[in-house]
Amino acid sequence: MTQKRSWMDPFRKARPIYITCDGGLEGVLARELETLGVPEAIPSHRGVGLFGNRQLLQRINVESRIANRILVPIAEYPADTRERLYGGARKVDWSRWFKVDATISIDASSHKSEHDHTGFIAQVIKDAICDHFRDKTGRRPSVDRLAPDIRINARIDRNHCVLSLDSSGDRLHRRGYRVEIGQAPIKETLAAGILALAGWQPGDVLIDPMCGSGTFLIEAAMIASNRAPGLDRARGQGFGFMNWLGFDAMAFEDYLTTLEERIIHEARPQIFGADNNRSVLEKMERNAERAQVAGLIETETCAVVDLRNPATEHADAAMHVISNPPYGERLKPEHLERLYRQLGDGLKSEFGGAIATLIVSEESPHRNLGLAPSKTRKLRNGAIPCRLLRFEVFKKGSFVTKSKRPARD
Numbered sequence: 001m002t003q004k005r006s007w008m009d010p011f012r013k014a015r016p017i018y019i020t021c022d023g024g025l026e027g028v029l030a031r032e033l034e035t036l037g038v039p040e041a042i043p044s045h046r047g048v049g050l051f052g053n054r055q056l057l058q059r060i061n062v063e064s065r066i067a068n069r070i071l072v073p074i075a076e077y078p079a080d081t082r083e084r085l086y087g088g089a090r091k092v093d094w095s096r097w098f099k100v101d102a103t104i105s106i107d108a109s110s111h112k113s114e115h116d117h118t119g120f121i122a123q124v125i126k127d128a129i130c131d132h133f134r135d136k137t138g139r140r141p142s143v144d145r146l147a148p149d150i151r152i153n154a155r156i157d158r159n160h161c162v163l164s165l166d167s168s169g170d171r172l173h174r175r176g177y178r179v180e181i182g183q184a185p186i187k188e189t190l191a192a193g194i195l196a197l198a199g200w201q202p203g204d205v206l207i208d209p210m211c212g213s214g215t216f217l218i219e220a221a222m223i224a225s226n227r228a229p230g231l232d233r234a235r236g237q238g239f240g241f242m243n244w245l246g247f248d249a250m251a252f253e254d255y256l257t258t259l260e261e262r263i264i265h266e267a268r269p270q271i272f273g274a275d276n277n278r279s280v281l282e283k284m285e286r287n288a289e290r291a292q293v294a295g296l297i298e299t300e301t302c303a304v305v306d307l308r309n310p311a312t313e314h315a316d317a318a319m320h321v322i323s324n325p326p327y328g329e330r331l332k333p334e335h336l337e338r339l340y341r342q343l344g345d346g347l348k349s350e351f352g353g354a355i356a357t358l359i360v361s362e363e364s365p366h367r368n369l370g371l372a373p374s375k376t377r378k379l380r381n382g383a384i385p386c387r388l389l390r391f392e393v394f395k396k397g398s399f400v401t402k403s404k405r406p407a408r409d
């Protein structure tokens with residue numbers, strides 16, 4: 001007898017998946033996805049597209065260090081009028097994906113389109129979803145803007161609407177360890193992307209002389225100990241896909257157990273941080289404890305002007321200095337210029353042979369470093385347009401002292 005199927009798994013075949021990231025990280029995200037088993041990852045603007053099944057989608061959510069969110073497009077259609085915007089969303093078989101008891105929220109965005117009011121777009125899509133469920137079940141899902149079970153992403157670009165389910169839920173940089181922050185912390189996913197762009201690998205020395213709440217250091221320690229970035233979140237706050245129909249909780253738990261077994265407990269990476277603010281270092285230490293990597297990072301309270309190489313006994317290892325110095329929001333211009341000069345002097349006198357990678361704002365006085373970057377790349381740190389500068393610091397006596405025009409790649 002054939003069993004009546006009231007629900008058909010939308011993942012019975014591989015589907016298109018779209019993974020978002022910060023602008024400038026598309027290439028390193030695509031490479032990371034290949035290491036996670038994606039056969040073909042295609043970089044595009046602020047993201048990467050691929051085809052994958054449910055297991056791959058779950059794996060990327062838990063194991064990608066660079067992805068911001070992972071979207072599953074479920075409909076696309078012209079949406080130049082309210083009727084068309086509603087009609088396209090009304091045609092989606094929402095009850096294949098989630099139950100009426102789930103709470104929902106719609107993130108809308110619009111670019112060069114008839115409808116540019118994101119609140120209006122979200123309202124129309126929500127009405128279509130509620131009408132779908134009311135017809136099917138006589139009930140409708142409730143909206144929860146803060147902590148919904150199901151997040152729906154509506155993006156309209158030149159009157160073309162793409163509706164996607166957000167399999168991540170909350171954005172992936174929220175790993176769960178960074179409860180306490182200093183001034184201007186960098187996002188965890190951006191820090192992981194910068195480590196990849198810098199070419200830092202486990203076994204290399206890493207030094208962040210202005211480490212603040214320690215995002216570069218903690219991300220590096222998690223990489224060195226092979227600790228999946230989403231492991232704690234999977235057991236805590238969770239991911240959006242865990243609320244979808246067809247989610248197999250037992251198989252997922254088995255997968256998490258294999259990830260835990262792969263953690264390298266005897267890892268001894270050479271990871272060092274400094275900051276002149278003792279209280280921010282204490283926050284960093286508590287964050288590292290929450291991420292279970294506190295034993296892998298050494299820190300000291302030290303101003304840049306007194307910077308010393310803490311890794312002299314690891315002279316054989318490749319050395320990376322990676323940092324995001326203050327951009328100047330809280331410092332007078334002359335203090336900021338002095339700080340960049342001190343940092344440049346410290347790099348030249350203490351870190352000959354190292355590769356230094358600094359994320360600085362467009363406005364910051366990076367020419368005061370007195371070093372010529374071998375590469376610059378545009379990046380955004382949240383709303384701030386930035387540059388990632390790479391310096392090959394020459395051994396004492398042979399460094400380039402004045403920045404000319406920065407090279408571009």
Ligand SMILES: C[S@@+](CC[C@H](N)C(=O)[O-])C[C@H]1O[C@@H](n2cnc3c(N)ncnc32)[C@H](O)[C@@H]1O
Nearest residue numbers: 185186210211212213214215275276277303304
């Ligand atoms: C932009 S924040 C770094 C944020 C860090 N990457 C994070 O994710 O939390 C810059 C840091 O530089 C530190 N700092 C400012 N002036 C300094 C100095 N002269 N010596 C050492 N650290 C300094 C600040 O205390 C602050 O924590």
